[in-house]
Amino acid sequence: MTLRSIMFRDPDPDAASTVDDTAPAYFADLNLDQVVSAVVAGRERYALEPYFYTPLPTAADVEFRHAVFQDLERSAELHEAAGEFAVRMRAVRDGLERAEQTRDRHERNGWFLEAARGYVDAVQRLDRRLAQVVMLSEGLRDLRDELSDLAFATEFTELEASAGAVADALTGVRYTVHIKGSHVRVSAYEDSDDYEQEVTAALARLSPDDDGEPSTRRTRIGTMNPVEETILGLVAELEPAVFAELQSFCDRHRQFVQPQVDLLEREIQFYLSYLDFVARTAPVGGGYTYPQVSDDTVMVRARDTYDLSLAILSSGSGSPIVTNDIVAEGPERIVVVTGPNQGGKTTLARTFGQLFHLTAIGVPVPGRSLTIGLCDTIATHFAREESGADAHGRLEEELVRLHEILETATSRTVMVLNESLASTSLRDARLLGAAIMRRMIALDLRAVYVTFVDELTQAGPTVVSMVAEADADDPRIRTFKVVRRPADGVAHAEVLAKLHGLDYPALRSRIGRRAERSAASSRRTE
Structure with missing residues (x-):
């Protein structure tokens, strides 16, 4: 039996295995590594990261995944069924882990049996619940049909029957425990009064916790104390046929979790993890949307979008973040962003790159609406932190x-350049920046270029100028709004002022030092 992947439109099971185990090179620049870490936190056992690394090849594949997300969002019952399946399968995994950690053979087999029964129950409950839900997505509808077939397949029904028979046999085991002082003996069941409470109390006295206080709780999760192990061993000798059948069951069904169910569990966790992340971060950013995506459009039209890594930081405090529009349509391809430092330019650049990647993996994206086309790769160039190298070496x-990026770029490449060429003079930055712009325009690729060189906004009709705004009454206050309008020269002024030690922090420091010297001189005169 096979189960339909709910992640990949291609019904071939091998499609689900063609995921990237390594994060793309641009992940750190775009803070997508932080985003993925936040999404998968608490679900490390499922190794979900490759799903977030791997872009889908076509718009149809993206829409396939969107449809599954939308089904889960639209139907509370379906979302609950998926969550219940995830919880039950997690209990199965916990049971198997306990079995691995348990030293006593009979107890180990008991944990294994309970895990197998939990697995049967998880699959059957999901099958029943899916049968009662209206689903629109191709992936979930096909899954429902195939899961029903699997639940009635011979291999699965034999597992169910065998587990039930062994459990019934174990439930029917009756025995009598004789306790005299510190001696324990087990014999065939004697029809007498029920001394369960007295036995429990006696066992607690024989096996104190590490702190010396009596307790009926097991000293370690998944393990019995020596007295319990002894009693269980004696019971097994008393009922050898039943315990032999338990051992036989464990041997026959050593790998009872079928690979297709194992994969389904992992894929469901992908959707649930991202929807949980959306619920945590949407309030501070204003929401998420499903992009209108195509294979051939070069348009980018994002409304009220925002940086997900910033949303993560803000979600802890609940403070809302500023959203922005990014629009490049018609002949427009390259957005050049200028304006004062610390005004949201880098955040906008990261948001631009994030939108392309998030669209390509088929998840809801931050913002009110988005129309976008897929790209073949994302290339980033962010200014590195200054090291011991001089300006010439950094340049x-x-x-x-930059040369390596442009040599391999195509018309379907998306470039994100942030403060490139900041290590050189304004004159050289103009010349080199203009050459880079000409190359990008010739390639007809889509890009965001954050720069202090205002002249680059005038490179031609394919270029869009956006400016990070400051407060109209106090330019030192940043609004973090980046708006579409001509460059205003503020970036030039800031660069020149900083170059000559005339920027606001430098001037304030110099004035402060002068005031201190004047005060010291006055004190000496007195």
Whole structure:
């Protein structure tokens, strides 16, 4: 039996295995590594990261995944059924882990049996609940049909019957425990009064906790104390046929979790993890949307979008974050962002790159609406932190990286350049930046270019100018709004002022030092 993947439109089971185990090179620049870490937190056992690394090849594949998300959002019953399945399968995994950690053979087999019964129950309950839910997505409808077939397949029904028979046999085991002082003996069941409470109390006295206080709780999760092990061993000798059947069951069904169910559990966790993340971060950003996506459009029209890594930081405090529009349509391809420092330019650049990646993996994206086309790759160039290298060395390193990107870029590449060429003079930045712009325009690729060189906004009709705004009454206050309008020269002024030690922090420091010297001089005169 096979189960339909709910992650990949291709019904071939091998499609689900073609995922990337390594994060794309641009992940750190776009803070997507932080986003994925936040999404999968608490679900590390499922190794979900590759699903978030791997872009889908076509718009149809993206829409396939959107439909599953939308079914889960639209139907509370379906979302609950998926969550219940995840919880029950987690209990199965916990049971198997306990079995592995248990030293006593009979107890180990008991944990294994309970895990197998829990597995049967998880699959059957999901099958029944899916049969009662209206689903629109191709992936979930096909899954419902195939899961029903699996639940009635010979292999599965034999597992159910065998587990039930062994459990019934174990439930029917009756025996008598004789306790005299510190001696324990087990014999065939004697029809007498029920001394369960007295026995429990006696066993507690024989097996104190580490702190010396009596307790009926097992000293370690999944393990029995020595007295319990002794009693269980004696019971097994008393009922050898029953315990032999338990051992036989465990041997026959050593790998009872079928690979297709194992994969289904992991895929469900992908959807649940991201929907949980959406619920946590949507309030601070204003919501999520399903993008209108195509294979051939070059348009980017994002309304009220925002940086997900910023939403993660803000979700802890509940403070809302500023959203922005990013629009490049018609002949427009390259968004050049200028304006004062610390005004949201880098955040906008990261958001631009995030939108393309999030769209490509088929998840809801931050914002009110988005129309976008898929790309073949994302290339980022962010200014590196200053090291011991001089400005000439840093410039050389920047140019080498930019050359490598442009040599392999195509018209379907998306580039995100942030403060590139900041290590050189304004004159050289103009010349080199203009050359880079000409190359990007010739390639007809989509890009965001954050720069202090205002002239780059005038490179041609394919270029859109956006400016990070400051408060109209106090330019030192940033609004974090980045709006579409011509560059205003503020970025030039800030760069020049900083270059000559005339920016606001430098001037304030110099004035403060002068005031201190004047005060000291006055005190000496007195």
